[in-house]
Amino acid sequence: MSLAERVLQGEVRAAARLMRDIDDGLRSAVDELKLLYPHTGSAYVIGITGPPGAGKSTLVDQLTAAYRKQGKRVGIVAVDPTSPFTGGAILGDRIRMNRHADDDGVFIRSLATRGHLGGISRSTGDVVNVLDAMGMEVVIIETVGVGQDEIDIVRMAHTTVVVMVPGLGDDIQAIKAGILEIGDVFVVNKADRDEADRTVRDLAVMLEMNPDKDRGWRPKVLKTEASRNRGIEELVSELEAHRQYLHSSGAINHFLEEKNASLFLDILKERLFAEVYGHIHVNGRFRAVMEGMMTRRTDPYTAVEEILAERFGIGKG
Amino acid sequence: MAERKLRILVGKPGLDGHDRGAKIIARAFRDAGFEVIYTGLHQTPEQIVSAAIQEDVDCIGLSILSGAHNTLLPRVSDLLKEKQADDIVFFAGGVIPADDIPGLKSAGIKEVFTPGTSTEDLVNWVRENVRPRA
Numbered sequence: 001m002s003l004a005e006r007v008l009q010g011e012v013r014a015a016a017r018l019m020r021d022i023d024d025g026l027r028s029a030v031d032e033l034k035l036l037y038p039h040t041g042s043a044y045v046i047g048i049t050g051p052p053g054a055g056k057s058t059l060v061d062q063l064t065a066a067y068r069k070q071g072k073r074v075g076i077v078a079v080d081p082t083s084p085f086t087g088g089a090i091l092g093d094r095i096r097m098n099r100h101a102d103d104d105g106v107f108i109r110s111l112a113t114r115g116h117l118g119g120i121s122r123s124t125g126d127v128v129n130v131l132d133a134m135g136m137e138v139v140i141i142e143t144v145g146v147g148q149d150e151i152d153i154v155r156m157a158h159t160t161v162v163v164m165v166p167g168l169g170d171d172i173q174a175i176k177a178g179i180l181e182i183g184d185v186f187v188v189n190k191a192d193r194d195e196a197d198r199t200v201r202d203l204a205v206m207l208e209m210n211p212d213k214d215r216g217w218r219p220k221v222l223k224t225e226a227s228r229n230r231g232i233e234e235l236v237s238e239l240e241a242h243r244q245y246l247h248s249s250g251a252i253n254h255f256l257e258e259k260n261a262s263l264f265l266d267i268l269k270e271r272l273f274a275e276v277y278g279h280i281h282v283n284g285r286f287r288a289v290m291e292g293m294m295t296r297r298t299d300p301y302t303a304v305e306e307i308l309a310e311r312f313g314i315g316k317g
Numbered sequence: 318m319a320e321r322k323l324r325i326l327v328g329k330p331g332l333d334g335h336d337r338g339a340k341i342i343a344r345a346f347r348d349a350g351f352e353v354i355y356t357g358l359h360q361t362p363e364q365i366v367s368a369a370i371q372e373d374v375d376c377i378g379l380s381i382l383s384g385a386h387n388t389l390l391p392r393v394s395d396l397l398k399e400k401q402a403d404d405i406v407f408f409a410g411g412v413i414p415a416d417d418i419p420g421l422k423s424a425g426i427k428e429v430f431t432p433g434t435s436t437e438d439l440v441n442w443v444r445e446n447v448r449p450r451a
Contacts, residue, residue, distance in 0.1 A: 013402070016373040020450065024321050087322070088347035094368060095357035101364035107371055112352050114322075 004035035007134050012107065015134050019109055022130070023123045033126055036133040043075070043132035043139045044243055047157030049119060049179060052145025054163045055189040057096035058226040059235075060142050064100055066236045067138050073105045075131030075139040079120050082112040089113075093142055107131060119143035119150030122270075125263060128156065146179055154182045155262045158255065159242045161185045161235075164203065166195035180206060183219050184242050187235060191223035216249050217242065276311055321449035325376040326369050328356035330389040339380040342410070345436035346378075346443070362392040370402050376447040378439075381411040386421065394425035406447045410434065 003021075006014030021029035046063070048056050057078065064074045078093035091110035100106040109131075111121045120143055131139050143153050154160050162183035186207070188199050203221045220238060224231030246252040280286040285307065292298025327343045329336050336358050346353045354372045356365065369377050381389065390409050397403045403425065410430035413421070418429045428442060 013370055013400075016371050017450075020324070020373040082352075083347060086348050087350045089352045090343055090347050090355050091352060091372075092355045092357070094354060098356060098360065098364055098368075101356075101371075102361070102367045108368070110354050110372060112322075 002032060002035065004032040004133075007032075007036060007130060008039060010134050015107065015130050016109070018130055019123075019127050022126045023111060023114070023121070029126075033129065036129055039133040040129045041132065043128070043136055045128060045132075045139045045141065045157045045159075046239060047141045047143065047153035047160040048163060049143040049146050049150070049153050049160065049182075050163030050187075050189075051147065051165070051168065054145070054165045055224075055226045056142050056145070056163050057093045059161075059163060059187065059189060059224065059232075060093075060140050061097045061100070062226050062229055062232045063140060063236065063239075064097065064106060065229075066232055068100070068103065068105060072137040073135060074100075074107075075128070075134075075136030076106070076108040076142070077111060077120075077124055077127050077131070077139065078108065078142040079111045079113060079124065079144050081144050082114045084115070087114075107134070107136060113144060117150065118152035119146045120152050120156065124152075125156055125266075149178050151179060151182050155259050158246060158252075159184045159239055161187055161239070163187045163189050164199060165190045166193040166199045168199075181210075184217065185235070185238050186219055186221040187224050187231075188221060189224050189226055191225050191231065192228075196223060216251070217245050276307065279311060280307060321451075323351045323376070323443075323447060323449045324354065324372060324374040325351050325378060325443065325447070326354045326356060326365070326372060326374045327378050327380070328360045328365055328368075329358050329380050330360050330362060330365060330393065331381060331383050331385045333358060333381065333383045336380070338382075338411075342378065342380065342436060342439060345440055349440045349444070351443070362389055362396055365393055366396040366400060366402065369397075369405055370400060373450070374405060375449050376406040376408070376443060378443075379407075379409045381409060381413070384412070386411065386413050387417055390421055390426055391424035398425070408442075410439075 003014045003018045007018055018029060018032055048060055050056055060076060067074050080089055080091045080093060082089045089112035091112060093110060094108055097108055109127060111123060111127065113121050116122045124141060128139050141153060141157055160182050162179055166188065186203050188196055200221050200223060207219055222231055222234055222238060224235060246255065289298055289303045293300060325346055327339055329339050343353045343355045354374060356368055394407060397405060397407065406427050408428040409426050413429055413431060421429055430439065
């Protein structure tokens, strides 16, 4: 039986293996994903993003407990950074979620970014699809701790939650571009801290000024204390409100169009690049271009045009 | 462009009060280029095995100082067998009397490291004894 068939039967080991093959970039994983694709699309995908130490993992843990109480099966993808120097990583998000480790209704997978920028790993979307296909009704993606510009999560999640904490900066931070534009829901975690109300106010003012990136849905700012399970019920009902809004307003179609386009184009880019890169490596062209550039006899722009022309009969112009 | 990366779970079973040693080891494995799934303190054998399977690790390294090694470590081994996951290499380290080591090894713990082992030795042992899944 193929891994994909075993995944569809809900087999944990098969799903875990397939995720590994996906992450490691095995060709065989692509064939399995082809089989799974028709069985995806039913999970509600939530993205949790925000700076390091904001409490994202603890929030994911509490959300998971809340969804388990509703009887829903929950998949979690938790991303942590890969060292650019050694390629190693410490994936520590599970520490906060361990109470769910031996619950059959929860599947937690840690992923390293492996050099991918944007707050998630290249494999994240495919791993979400595996969880979706194995019957997880809610999938929560926790991004790496992000700064201002890592916003891949919006293409992946139906609802994006931006988690902030009090005291990270003045209100000018809140009007800069980037992650503060992508939240469907904002959470000020660690709300027992002194500056919490001010942070909520700054965010609310910022949102007030938004020329409604998405008319019809106005993101709210909620307060939580994830470690004490405070504010979680409110967050769950806000997530549900957003999910319903997506469907009742038809905004879901726009979301899916953009998501599908970016998935398709990413795969196209990746395969095209792999195709050409493999080719010029084998035939020695890569080395020749490198040598030419060293003496400035070859310029990289012409080299690319020539290679594309040879490979696909296109390029110039 | 496929490249297998070694994944290893580091955690602490039972009631140990701190995890400084485990963190140092996790860091050494990170610096060796491994992906370390760090599960932290107070883990039951069930939680450890379940995490190892979900994370599809090649190896489990547990640190234990509490003296409960003769109960907790064989339990992890048994669960791995029960779940047909005993292809995962399992080693342990901590304050473990020499007399207990043969028993642990026959229970399926591949190696037992005692205080004084350098992180370099540990990394080398893993490199020699654990291969990322083919």
